[in-house]
Amino acid sequence: MGAGSLVRGWPGLGPWYDASRGHGNWVPPRKEALGLEPALQTRGANSLQRRLPQGIIIGVRKGGTRALLEMLALHPQVAAAHAEVHFFNREENYRRGLGWYRQQMPFSGPGQLTMEKTPGYFSSPQAPERVRAMDPAMRLLLIVRDPVERLVSDYTQILHNRRARCKPYPPLERLLLRGDRGLNTRYKAIQRSLYALHLAPWLAAFPPAHIHVVDGGGLIREPLPELRRVEQFLGLTPSLRPDNFYFNQTKGFYCLQAGAHQHCLDESKGRPHPPITEQLLEQLCTYFSAHNEHFFSLVGRTFNWC
Numbered sequence: 074m075g076a077g078s079l080v081r082g083w084p085g086l087g088p089w090y091d092a093s094r095g096h097g098n099w100v101p102p103r104k105e106a107l108g109l110e111p112a113l114q115t116r117g118a119n120s121l122q123r124r125l126p127q128g129i130i131i132g133v134r135k136g137g138t139r140a141l142l143e144m145l146a147l148h149p150q151v152a153a154a155h156a157e158v159h160f161f162n163r164e165e166n167y168r169r170g171l172g173w174y175r176q177q178m179p180f181s182g183p184g185q186l187t188m189e190k191t192p193g194y195f196s197s198p199q200a201p202e203r204v205r206a207m208d209p210a211m212r213l214l215l216i217v218r219d220p221v222e223r224l225v226s227d228y229t230q231i232l233h234n235r236r237a238r239c240k241p242y243p244p245l246e247r248l249l250l251r252g253d254r255g256l257n258t259r260y261k262a263i264q265r266s267l268y269a270l271h272l273a274p275w276l277a278a279f280p281p282a283h284i285h286v287v288d289g290g291g292l293i294r295e296p297l298p299e300l301r302r303v304e305q306f307l308g309l310t311p312s313l314r315p316d317n318f319y320f321n322q323t324k325g326f327y328c329l330q331a332g333a334h335q336h337c338l339d340e341s342k343g344r345p346h347p348p349i350t351e352q353l354l355e356q357l358c359t360y361f362s363a364h365n366e367h368f369f370s371l372v373g374r375t376f377n378w379c
């Protein structure tokens with residue numbers, strides 16, 4: 074089956090992925106209809122309510138946050154918010170209060186864990202303290218990816234959005250280099266790839282045991298081992314299985330499967346990246362190397378980045 078045919082909903086379930094509402098608006102399938110959970114969501118109206126999240130995917134932007142949330146949402150004990158909520162990082166939303174935040178959450182049963190993902194939280198200076206003030210027991214997921222790949226993905230997204238509005242955008246090299254004065258390290262996409270910098274305030278607000286790092290590269294190559302670790306971190310019964318994922322040649326990524334239903338992430342995920350020269354790649358890798366080492370020491374795990 075081609076990737077394109079999988080973007081719109083699952084048969085008989087209403088749209089799982091409502092493309093007309095943009096890529097952040099995912100509508101989870103009713104799990105009993107997927108044969109995953111016969112009882113939980115149909116036990117009676119009283120048991121279903123909107124609950125504040127107990128788990129949040131805080132970033133990183135372009136790290137694979139959507140894939141992680143959608144894969145986790147296949148788990149019968151997970152209820153995932155459809156859209157990015159931007160509660161802790163946007164003043165206008167934060168001012169609306171926890172009642173508003175709760176309203177953005179999906180209905181869940183008592184045995185379910187409510188989750189949302191907003192990659193903007195990770196680099197928001199206010200978010201760590203605000204999340205802690207709401208719930209110091211919060212479980213945080215951080216999905217990371219090679220900082221250079223993340224940067225290029227970030228650029229590609231902005232380029233795409235600008236083009237969609239018929240607006241010009243400079244080539245990546247021009248944004249990355251300050252003539253012959255080396256890298257423009259103030260470029261936002263570079264700054265957002267400095268994971269150690271953004272992690273520090275989270276570690277000041279939460280014990281390390283509350284923050285689980287997911288390898289975004291690993292999730293792309295082979296989702297299940299990463300998801301098993303996440304299930305364990307979240308205290309979920311191991312339920313995701315190899316047959317929940319299949320590699321889609323057209324998409325070039327793993328897609329999701331539940332019973333007879335299949336679903337790939339939409340076309341905003343997995344866009345082709347513009348090429349960068351070997352020389353620039355080397356410059357970037359050299360620049361990130363010390364930051365990466367610092368990040369590895371903070372999380373106690375190393376990654377095979379450039």
Ligand SMILES: Nc1ncnc2c1ncn2[C@@H]1O[C@H](COP(=O)(O)OS(=O)(=O)O)[C@@H](OP(=O)(O)O)[C@H]1O
Binds near residue numbers: 192
């Ligand atoms: N299974 C699967 N299918 C499609 N895409 C996948 C998948 N797993 C991870 N990814 C990678 O997710 C990248 C987008 O990351 P995010 O969802 O965090 O982006 S965003 O910050 O929410 O815009 C996206 O980045 P790009 O490849 O640059 O588009 C993907 O590489």
